[in-house]
Every structure is written in structure tokens, then in C-alpha cells.
Amino acid sequence: MTQITGGVGAPPYLRIVAELRRRIAEGELAPGDRIPSTRRIAEEWGVALATATKALTTLRLEGLVEARPRIGTVVAAPAPASPPSAEPPSPASPSPEPELSLDRIVRTAIGIADSEGLPALSMRGVAARLGVAPMSTYRYVPSKEELVLHMADAAFGEEGYPADAPEDWRARVELGARTMWRLYRRHPWLAQLGSLTRPLFVPRLLDHGEWILGALDGHGLDPTRLFDIHVLIYSHVQGLAVHLEREAHAEAATGQSEDQWMDSRTPDLQALARSGRFPTFAKVVGGFEGGYDLRLDDLFELGLKALLDGLRPLVEGESA
Known part of the structure; x- marks a missing residue:
């Protein structure tokens, strides 16, 4: 395949292609090694995400890189050499387009x-x-x-629910909430697609809503209150999941991991703590041993328990 070169004066995406091609050719990036993501390329070269995407697409078309699900774009393995043939090759014919669906x-x-x-x-x-x-x-x-x-x-639609649903409303809600959290963890972009005021209306998302509503139904709640509780539970899951993709964007924009970003803000944090304006904040921050680690999975579980503990009198009291 004819390669596109990226010399002086070439468009930005071609310069990126040329540099990544060099790294692959010289062994800096070996087969199976991850190629910088579009976010990382955009940050490293100071280009738009569309330009970074165009560069990776060009490398894919050249056969130098390939996408692997849940891993990213990696250096492709060299194509195996064709075995010698005793017969002369047949005239080249256009290869059929791969079957699409x-x-x-x-x-x-x-x-x-x-x-x-x-x-x-x-x-x-x-x-x-x-x-x-x-x-x-x-x-x-x-x-x-x-x-x-x-x-x-x-x-x-990648996750479903058992036919024999738990009889206890709380166990059923917990199962629904944790199923949704796993999906957002697997596909962080999902949480960016809809808001509470303008939700997505796709059938398989409604399957999850149906599971939660079914858990709350039959407890004497009027329709408005029942749906309010359903929205509260959903907002807890989605509200935390939104930060999964936001952190990835922030890391691409700053070139710093979450820990590196926090470390760079340590002087500002210490200055606020010493100012005397925020005594409780200073006491709490000073009590951390080895620093505070914000773990979204732990916050999800803590918030789900607190939310369901608070809803229990409302659900069970009105049903009684």
C-alpha cells in the first residue's frame, strides 16, 4: 500500500501519522502495544479530536494498527508472508466489500x-x-x-434480569441499580447521552426502568410518588457515572491523571486549610492518612444504601 508522507508543511494529521509510523517501524511501538488514544494525541500534538481521529484512521487503512474491543487501538501484527505458488496469480479483481449489517x-x-x-x-x-x-x-x-x-x-441490552425476581422490593431495587452501574462502568459514554429532564427513550433502557418500577409497585404509592422514587434511584446511578467519562476527558485535556492533578493542587489546598476560614474542612482534610482517595464504586454503594434506608419508611409505611 502506498504510504502517505508527512513532511514539513503537511497537514497536522499527516505529521502525526508520520511520527507514529516511525515509532512502529523503529520498534518503539511493538505489535500489540497500545497506540495513543485520540484524546492523548490531541493533547500531545495540540490538535482537535477530529484531527487525531483522522490520523488513527489513516494508520488503520495502512494496516499498521487495529482496534481491539475494551483495549483500544494497538499496533497490528505483521501480515504473514504468502506461500509461494506454482501457478501464476490470476488477474487481480476487486475484492468484494465485507458484508455489512x-x-x-x-x-x-x-x-x-x-x-x-x-x-x-x-x-x-x-x-x-x-x-x-x-x-x-x-x-x-x-x-x-x-x-x-x-x-x-x-x-x-447487554444485561438482563432473572425471571424469578426477588420478592423483597429493596433487594430488587439493589439488583437493578447495580446492573445499571455495571453497564455505565463498561460503557462510560452512556451516562452522557440523556439527562433527567430529557431522558433517552430506547426500549432496552426502559427494561431497566420497568424492573425498578415493578419493585416499587404494589406498595400503596400513588403514581407520581412512585415515579419520583424511580427517578431518584436512576439519578443516583447516572449522576455518579457521568464522572467516569468526564475524568477521561479531563485527563486528555490536562495530560495529568487524577492523582497527578490533585498533587499539583496540594499547595492551594494547604493554603485554604491554613487560612482559618474553613476550620471543619481543615480538620477533616488533616485527618486523612495518606490522602483521600475518591472511589466512585464505594460512593455508589454508600449512596445506594443511604438512599434506600431513607426511602424504606416511605415505601413500607404507605404500603402498610
Whole structure:
């Protein structure tokens, strides 16, 4: 395949391609090694995410890198040499376009969003991953917006519920909330798609809502109160999950991990604690042994317990 070079004066994406190609050729990046994500490329080269995506797409088309689900983009293994043939090769004929389906398109798009974030997703990028012409995907899904809805529906459908539901409302709600949390953990971009005031209306998300509503139904709650409680539980799960993707964006923008960012703010934190304006804050922060680690999984469990403890008199009292 003819390679595109990126000399002086070349577009930014070609300069990025040339540098990453050099690293691969010289062994700095070996087969299986992760290639910098679009976020990391954007931060390192000071370019837009679209430019970073274009660079990775070019490398994929050259066969130098490949996407692996839940890992990211890695250096591709060298293609095996073709065995010698006694017969002369037949005249070259155009290879057929790989068979497409809506499911393949959606799963490929989910892989991009999982490894590189939703901003890196484009119809052209999905087509490049699939090795088809850019317009081919539009025969199955007319726009990126509709593709994202299909992605959300597929992702929410990865987890279901048992036919023999727990009889206790609290056990059933806990199962529903933890199932949703696992899905957001697996696909952090999901939490960015809908708000409480403008929720997503996709069938497989409603499956999870149906599970929670079914747990609360039959306890004497009027419809408004029942739905309010359902929204509170959902907002706890989604509200924490939003920060999974936000942290990834922040790390790409600053080039610092969460711990590195906090360490860089230590002088500011110490100054606030010594100012005398915030005595309780200073006492609490000073009591941390080895610093405070913000763990979203622990906060999820703590908040779920507190929320359900508080709702128990409301649910069980009104049913009685």
C-alpha cells in the first residue's frame, strides 16, 4: 500500500501519522502495544479530536494498527508472508466489500466509543474500521445521532434480569441499580447521552426502568410518588457515572491523571486549610492518612444504601 508522507508543511494529521509510523517501524511501538488514544494525541500534538481521529484512521487503512474491543487501538501484527505458488496469480479483481449489517455497524461504533470516547465517533470512522466505503453505512443508519441511539439500546441490552425476581422490593431495587452501574462502568459514554429532564427513550433502557418500577409497585404509592422514587434511584446511578467519562476527558485535556492533578493542587489546598476560614474542612482534610482517595464504586454503594434506608419508611409505611 502506498504510504502517505508527512513532511514539513503537511497537514497536522499527516505529521502525526508520520511520527507514529516511525515509532512502529523503529520498534518503539511493538505489535500489540497500545497506540495513543485520540484524546492523548490531541493533547500531545495540540490538535482537535477530529484531527487525531483522522490520523488513527489513516494508520488503520495502512494496516499498521487495529482496534481491539475494551483495549483500544494497538499496533497490528505483521501480515504473514504468502506461500509461494506454482501457478501464476490470476488477474487481480476487486475484492468484494465485507458484508455489512446494522449489528456490525453498531458494535464497531460501540468499540470506538469505549476505547476513544464518544467525541471520536464518526460515520466515516466506523466505515474505516469496517473497511468499507464511507457511504455504505448510511444504507443502514441515516445519521450519527440515530447510530448513537442504536448504540445505547444495544449497550443497555447487554444485561438482563432473572425471571424469578426477588420478592423483597429493596433487594430488587439493589439488583437493578447495580446492573445499571455495571453497564455505565463498561460503557462510560452512556451516562452522557440523556439527562433527567430529557431522558433517552430506547426500549432496552426502559427494561431497566420497568424492573425498578415493578419493585416499587404494589406498595400503596400513588403514581407520581412512585415515579419520583424511580427517578431518584436512576439519578443516583447516572449522576455518579457521568464522572467516569468526564475524568477521561479531563485527563486528555490536562495530560495529568487524577492523582497527578490533585498533587499539583496540594499547595492551594494547604493554603485554604491554613487560612482559618474553613476550620471543619481543615480538620477533616488533616485527618486523612495518606490522602483521600475518591472511589466512585464505594460512593455508589454508600449512596445506594443511604438512599434506600431513607426511602424504606416511605415505601413500607404507605404500603402498610
